[in-house]
Amino acid sequence: MSDIPEGTPKPEELATIGYEPPQQGWMDTPAGFKKGTWSYSAKRKFMEHLGLPNPRDWSPSDEDWKLPENWKEIILEGLRDRLDKFRSLRLFMDICVRCGACADKCHFFIGSGDPKNMPVLRAELLRSVYRNDFTTAGKILGSLGGARELTVDVLKEWFYYFYQCTECRRCSVYCPYGIDTAEITMLARELLNLVGLNIGWTIEPCSNCFRTGNHLGVQPHGFKDSIEFAVDDLEELTGIRVEAPINKKGAEILFITPSADYFASPHYYTLLGYLALFHEIGLDYTWSTYASEGGNFGLFTSHEMIKRLNAKMYAEAKRLGVKWILGGECGHMWRVVHQYMNTMNGPADFLEEPVSPITGTKFENTTSLKMVHIMEFTSDLIRNNKLKLDPSRNDHWRATFHDSCNPSRAMGLIEEPRYVINKVANNFHEMPENTIKEHTFCCGSGAGLGNDENMEMRLRGGFPRANAVKYVHDKHDVNLLLCICAIDKATLPPLVEYWVPGVEVGGIHELVGNALIMKGEKERTTDMRGEPLKGKEDKGDV
Amino acid sequence: MSAFYSISSSLIVVVGLCLLVLLGVGVADWHYPFGVVVPYVALVVFFVGIIYRVVTWARSPVPFRIPTTCGQQKSHPWIKANNLESPHNTFGVIGRMALEILFFRSLFRNTKAELRDGPKLVYGSDKWLWLAGLVFHWSFLIIVLRHLRFFLESSPIWVSLIETMDSLFEIGVPALYLTDGAILAAVTFLFLRRVIIPQMRYISLPADYFPLFLILGIGITGVLMRYLFRVDVAGVKELAMGLVSLRPTIPEGLGVTFYIHLFLVSVLLAYFPLSKLMHMGGVFLSPTRNLANTNRMSRHVNPWDYPVKVHTYEEYEDDFREKMRDAGLPLEKE
Numbered sequence: 001m002s003d004i005p006e007g008t009p010k011p012e013e014l015a016t017i018g019y020e021p022p023q024q025g026w027m028d029t030p031a032g033f034k035k036g037t038w039s040y041s042a043k044r045k046f047m048e049h050l051g052l053p054n055p056r057d058w059s060p061s062d063e064d065w066k067l068p069e070n071w072k073e074i075i076l077e078g079l080r081d082r083l084d085k086f087r088s089l090r091l092f093m094d095i096c097v098r099c100g101a102c103a104d105k106c107h108f109f110i111g112s113g114d115p116k117n118m119p120v121l122r123a124e125l126l127r128s129v130y131r132n133d134f135t136t137a138g139k140i141l142g143s144l145g146g147a148r149e150l151t152v153d154v155l156k157e158w159f160y161y162f163y164q165c166t167e168c169r170r171c172s173v174y175c176p177y178g179i180d181t182a183e184i185t186m187l188a189r190e191l192l193n194l195v196g197l198n199i200g201w202t203i204e205p206c207s208n209c210f211r212t213g214n215h216l217g218v219q220p221h222g223f224k225d226s227i228e229f230a231v232d233d234l235e236e237l238t239g240i241r242v243e244a245p246i247n248k249k250g251a252e253i254l255f256i257t258p259s260a261d262y263f264a265s266p267h268y269y270t271l272l273g274y275l276a277l278f279h280e281i282g283l284d285y286t287w288s289t290y291a292s293e294g295g296n297f298g299l300f301t302s303h304e305m306i307k308r309l310n311a312k313m314y315a316e317a318k319r320l321g322v323k324w325i326l327g328g329e330c331g332h333m334w335r336v337v338h339q340y341m342n343t344m345n346g347p348a349d350f351l352e353e354p355v356s357p358i359t360g361t362k363f364e365n366t367t368s369l370k371m372v373h374i375m376e377f378t379s380d381l382i383r384n385n386k387l388k389l390d391p392s393r394n395d396h397w398r399a400t401f402h403d404s405c406n407p408s409r410a411m412g413l414i415e416e417p418r419y420v421i422n423k424v425a426n427n428f429h430e431m432p433e434n435t436i437k438e439h440t441f442c443c444g445s446g447a448g449l450g451n452d453e454n455m456e457m458r459l460r461g462g463f464p465r466a467n468a469v470k471y472v473h474d475k476h477d478v479n480l481l482l483c484i485c486a487i488d489k490a491t492l493p494p495l496v497e498y499w500v501p502g503v504e505v506g507g508i509h510e511l512v513g514n515a516l517i518m519k520g521e522k523e524r525t526t527d528m529r530g531e532p533l534k535g536k537e538d539k540g541d542v
Numbered sequence: 543m544s545a546f547y548s549i550s551s552s553l554i555v556v557v558g559l560c561l562l563v564l565l566g567v568g569v570a571d572w573h574y575p576f577g578v579v580v581p582y583v584a585l586v587v588f589f590v591g592i593i594y595r596v597v598t599w600a601r602s603p604v605p606f607r608i609p610t611t612c613g614q615q616k617s618h619p620w621i622k623a624n625n626l627e628s629p630h631n632t633f634g635v636i637g638r639m640a641l642e643i644l645f646f647r648s649l650f651r652n653t654k655a656e657l658r659d660g661p662k663l664v665y666g667s668d669k670w671l672w673l674a675g676l677v678f679h680w681s682f683l684i685i686v687l688r689h690l691r692f693f694l695e696s697s698p699i700w701v702s703l704i705e706t707m708d709s710l711f712e713i714g715v716p717a718l719y720l721t722d723g724a725i726l727a728a729v730t731f732l733f734l735r736r737v738i739i740p741q742m743r744y745i746s747l748p749a750d751y752f753p754l755f756l757i758l759g760i761g762i763t764g765v766l767m768r769y770l771f772r773v774d775v776a777g778v779k780e781l782a783m784g785l786v787s788l789r790p791t792i793p794e795g796l797g798v799t800f801y802i803h804l805f806l807v808s809v810l811l812a813y814f815p816l817s818k819l820m821h822m823g824g825v826f827l828s829p830t831r832n833l834a835n836t837n838r839m840s841r842h843v844n845p846w847d848y849p850v851k852v853h854t855y856e857e858y859e860d861d862f863r864e865k866m867r868d869a870g871l872p873l874e875k876e
Contacts, residue, residue, distance in 0.1 A: 017657060084602055087604050094824060095820055095821040097750070098746060101649055115741060178829075179828070179830075183830075220869060221862075290858050304850055366838035369837065409612070411611060411615055411835075412616075412835055414613070439651075
């Protein structure tokens with residue numbers, strides 16, 4: 001079954017990209033709202049549940065967006081407020097010299113050719129209004145000074161293009177002043193939110209997460225069922241029944257991972273890997289139904305929403321009385337955890353400085369936050385020879401690794417995953433150097449844009465990533481794209497199906513689970529997916 | 543706004559500025575306003591303006607620590623941390639900022655994406671912008687330092703040394719300054735790049751062309767005075783020293799080229815704090831570059847942090863108590 005909606009242009013059509021900008025200047029060219037390139041609006045009930053401004057039924061395709069009467073005042077006041085609160089914003093509004101170094105660094109520009117997807121111009125959409133209302137030069141010179149008035153068309157343009165940025169931060173790597181479009185997009189979205197311009201794919205997960213603890217709206221009993229289901233599956237695959245404690249007070253470690261891990265595929269195989277690993281090392285840990293989500297779509301909504309949703313992690317750690325928190329494979333979750341959580345919801349003085357109970361390693365880089373990334377944890381286990389591994393059980397895979405935007409550019413988690421991959425698998429090939437590590441390309445669907453109605457834009461935005469996968473697929477016959485991000489695991493499968501058929505997507509702990517030799521396990525004939533291992537094709541059940 | 547409009551409006555303004563001096567000094571004999579009043583006003587605007595802008599930036603707090611990491615974090619001792627690209631202490635931050643400010647580290651990463659048949663995306667190294675930017679800024683700095691000889695009673699050794707180095711090849715009489723050629727070439731490149739590359743043309747504003755024309759005008763008049771119209775250097779020094787010592791005098795015989803040069807410099811100074819040229823100060827404050835990637839090691843405090851509405855565990859358990867009990871999950875309140 002194909003994940004690509006009908007009516008999506010064929011790859012040959014999509015890859016014919018015109019980079020020549022239109023004749024007409026950008027200030028006078030309104031946003032096009034072509035089908036397949038924008039996201040549906042947020043539903044009234046979710047807006048109301050979260051207490052967000054201007055809940056109503058509307059669609060971006062409507063002429064009338066049902067804005068509050070004083071919308072312009074609200075936006076300009078909101079902008080003034082944020083200029084006073086965020087040095088980043090004020091600075092990024094002022095110092096861009098439009099050198100253009102960022103232009104062809106954005107996956108959306110490379111994939112669409114739309115000049116307003118050049119990070120510099122995306123920021124100018126906001127900057128032009130800033131100049132008009134907040135700078136002397138702009139007030140005097142008007143359009144000659146690059147200023148323009150905020151109109152409904154400008155607002156619609158903001159909505160279109162700030163929901164065409166995945167906050168991946170690739171442009172900020174190349175900017176000589178470190179101007180970060182993610183920061184500009186986050187704050188522009190906050191402004192849009194003030195007048196009720198939200199997209200469904202961010203607000204529904206936020207609302208679910210607020211109520212049930214996770215994006216998918218899985219209630220506590222459903223969570224328990226999912227984990228138990230996974231325990232059963234793992235027993236079938238390995239012959240070992242593992243413990244998976246839930247809401248257990250006094251456990252040493254609280255484990256938090258994105259909800260997709262226990263509810264979506266191929267995330268699920270990574271979950272099996274976690275369960276196998278934690279059993280094998282005898283980890284005293286617990287899952288939580290209340291903090292049953294690592295991800296945080298607040299990051300794609302507003303700083304306030306980040307804090308509201310993130311508060312659960314520390315609150316639950318405190319309630320359960322654990323020593324520290326372990327976090328699973330996720331991208332934007334780790335942006336929030338690494339760069340915001342300590343400031344927003346810390347200090348975590350009720351937790352202990354994390355020490356691996358298996359190796360005794362003290363995680364020196366997280367003595368204040370007290371949360372450890374699973375790649376840091378597992379790489380330490382392997383380094384200290386605490387795991388018995390048979391990498392040949394991954395020989396049916398020829399893997400490459402997609403650095404997720406946030407772990408690489410907001411954390412610097414680059415070598416840990418590579419170390420683990422090389423220990424659990426024999427066939428690993430890197431994509432070209434301009435497309436990995438800090439240069440990595442986004443999946444094209446982050447920041448709440450991974451919805452089906454936005455598929456054409458996702459395929460365009462994911463094109464640079466897919467093209468690099470194609471390179472190693474053609475050259476090294478790569479058939480597995482590894483990643484450590486739940487959004488990647490959800491959105492890369494249709495992307496590679498479209499651009500590079502013949503490549504699967506998986507998580508690193510799926511491969512850890514495959515390679516891990518467990519005490520008392522039955523002879524493994526299949527991997528975590530139930531696919532026969534190399535050389536065991538005949539022995540499997542037919 | 544069309545590129546033609548942006549370019550022509552900027553050019554007209556700069557040419558107009560030159561004409562203003564031609565008329566004012568050449569015809570109307572306003573030496574004092576152009577030689578003394580304008581430079582003083584410009585300097586005041588420059589310094590007050592820059593201070594105002596920097597203070598305005600500094601008054602906005604940095605609520606979150608958001609460095610862009612461009613290298614390996616510090617984690618395990620057996621994984622080599624990259625302290626320059628993902629700094630984990632103050633030394634790293636200083637090193638990273640020094641590389642950025644002195645050598646334009648980030649711009650050095652620049653690549654050019656190209657879509658070929660296949661479809662195949664290739665990323666070629668593209669260092670021209672970095673090179674032109676570096677040459678331009680360093681030349682500008684050296685030229686400014688060289689000009690100190692006009693403002694100091696006796697040239698310090700290092701100013702003379704810079705001069706000697708800059709005219710190392712002793713081409714022509716007077717010896718050609720390398721930076722004169724370099725800055726004109728670099729500015730020309732930066733201008734042509736804006737005009738020729740379609741995307742650059744599309745994003746460029748008058749505010750991008752105007753300073754280029756202005757600097758080009760300053761460079762050209764400077765070169766003309768040294769190599770063609772031969773300005774009276776002693777006279778220039780007399781005027782400069784008069785300005786510095788707050789006893790301004792107008793020496794005889796300084797040609798109109800000099801006054802154009804001085805006026806364009808004054809305009810540049812006064813324009814500086816109002817414009818994107820403030821990137822000079824801003825780069826020091828950029829939170830994605832000047833903060834250490836130590837978020838998990840030490841807590842960053844947000845000065846305007848405020849409590850938010852959360853869904854507490856107690857409320858959550860109230861919502862789902864029956865279902866949790868039925869599923870055998872532990873409860874706080876039965």
